[in-house]
Amino acid sequence: MSNQNEQFALIYDQYIGKIYRFVYLKVDSKEIAEDITSKVFLKGFEAYKKDPGIKNMGAFLYQIARNDVANHYRDSGKKQTISPDALPEAADDRTDLHQKAVFGEDVGNVKAALASLKKEHQDVLIWYYLEDMPAEEIATMIGKPAGTVRVMIHRGLSALKDALNQEG
Amino acid sequence: MTEQELINSLKELKNINPSKPWAFSLKMQILEQKNAPLPVQHRVLNMLGSIFNTGYHNKLAYAFAAFLLVAMGFVGVLGTGSLPFADKSVAVLSPDFVIKSRVETLKEKSEYLTSAVKSNQPETILVAVKEVKDAAKKLTDSIAQNPSKAKEVALDMKNNKTYFDISAGFEVKQASDELYKIIDEQMIRDLEQTTLTEEQKISFDEAKGLFEQEEYAQALEKILTISN
Numbered sequence: 001m002s003n004q005n006e007q008f009a010l011i012y013d014q015y016i017g018k019i020y021r022f023v024y025l026k027v028d029s030k031e032i033a034e035d036i037t038s039k040v041f042l043k044g045f046e047a048y049k050k051d052p053g054i055k056n057m058g059a060f061l062y063q064i065a066r067n068d069v070a071n072h073y074r075d076s077g078k079k080q081t082i083s084p085d086a087l088p089e090a091a092d093d094r095t096d097l098h099q100k101a102v103f104g105e106d107v108g109n110v111k112a113a114l115a116s117l118k119k120e121h122q123d124v125l126i127w128y129y130l131e132d133m134p135a136e137e138i139a140t141m142i143g144k145p146a147g148t149v150r151v152m153i154h155r156g157l158s159a160l161k162d163a164l165n166q167e168g
Numbered sequence: 169m170t171e172q173e174l175i176n177s178l179k180e181l182k183n184i185n186p187s188k189p190w191a192f193s194l195k196m197q198i199l200e201q202k203n204a205p206l207p208v209q210h211r212v213l214n215m216l217g218s219i220f221n222t223g224y225h226n227k228l229a230y231a232f233a234a235f236l237l238v239a240m241g242f243v244g245v246l247g248t249g250s251l252p253f254a255d256k257s258v259a260v261l262s263p264d265f266v267i268k269s270r271v272e273t274l275k276e277k278s279e280y281l282t283s284a285v286k287s288n289q290p291e292t293i294l295v296a297v298k299e300v301k302d303a304a305k306k307l308t309d310s311i312a313q314n315p316s317k318a319k320e321v322a323l324d325m326k327n328n329k330t331y332f333d334i335s336a337g338f339e340v341k342q343a344s345d346e347l348y349k350i351i352d353e354q355m356i357r358d359l360e361q362t363t364l365t366e367e368q369k370i371s372f373d374e375a376k377g378l379f380e381q382e383e384y385a386q387a388l389e390k391i392l393t394i395s396n
Binding site for chain 1: 174177181190198
């Protein structure tokens with residue numbers, strides 16, 4: 001394996017879980033998440049081969065993932081939000097047993113509510129609470145001031161609460 | 169739900185992870201192949217899309233692509249495996265890749281079964297037992313075809329105690345025994361060709377004794393103490 005491949009293998013190991021999770025929470029299907037994640041890393045590797053000096057590979061992969069998720073919804077003509085009521089049908093059968101084993105009902109509801117939020121709120125909540133990314137890092141990634149990101153996190157959390165209350 | 173409870177529930181979503189065999193397989197595909205492993209349908213559509221790049225030509229391109237795909241499917245149905253491109257997707261999978269991939273699958277299925285047993289969900293356990301059995305069978309078949317890989321798998325098993333570290337009944341025991349047996353057989357053959365110290369010879373005899381008593385897992389443990 002060439003040195004370049006070895007370097008990308010490390011990047012892959014570091015981000016495969018993060019990118020898959022990010023995509024999965026937006027599309028709620030194991031198959032589609034795998035398909036999109038594959039494309040993200042293929043594109044990432046192609047870009048890395050051309051320019052191994054990409055400064056923030058994580059931000060770069062997330063950006064590809066965001067675009068590919070948007071393309072997925074555009075191509076399939078679907079709205080990005082998924083109604084919590086539609087979740088049992090939207091969920092992938094293959095993951096169902098596993099998901100049930102891993103998550104309790106509350107977490108399942110939160111997952112559904114998260115999928116119903118605005119894209120920008122989903123993004124910041126996932127990065128901040130699931131990936132433990134500081135607001136400053138998110139700010140750099142999306143090109144907004146850190147203060148704005150904190151407001152987005154706060155509003156996202158309120159929107160999530162509202163979505164859960166509506167469901168209940 | 170309080171805000172803190174909401175945040176805690178959000179954090180639990182960290183447990184969403186890709187399947188290990190899939191992640192491993194994708195990594196190998198990306199790093200080992202020169203060309204991006206796009207499905208053949210995508211490649212045909214991409215190629216034609218770039219040839220017929222504008223306006224109504226796209227429709228023609230996609231119609232032609234659809235024709236090609238139907239034609240290729242027809243060729244597949246007829247079973248003309250002798251065509252040069254027919255087995256290309258299989259040909260790129262080296263035995264090494266197949267075995268590594270099957271080892272990862274077995275590990276994942278075993279972990280899944282362990283969690284199912286712990287959470288005491290009979291329905292899930294039934295599914296998980298079948299998956300472990302199937303994964304063990306596939307790995308056993310792969311080692312039978314490539315005995316030189318037996319030691320590599322054995323060392324992996326030694327280093328990852330997740331394998332069969334489960335009390336999930338007779339079916340899993342049977343599948344795991346078959347896997348251990350085939351690894352033992354190959355490693356015994358290898359050790360018979362090796363010069364051993366007196367101490368190693370004693371351990372080797374003990375290992376062969378365990379093997380004859382069909383204590384395949386214990387035999388493997390003993391063998392690994394010699395071959396390290």
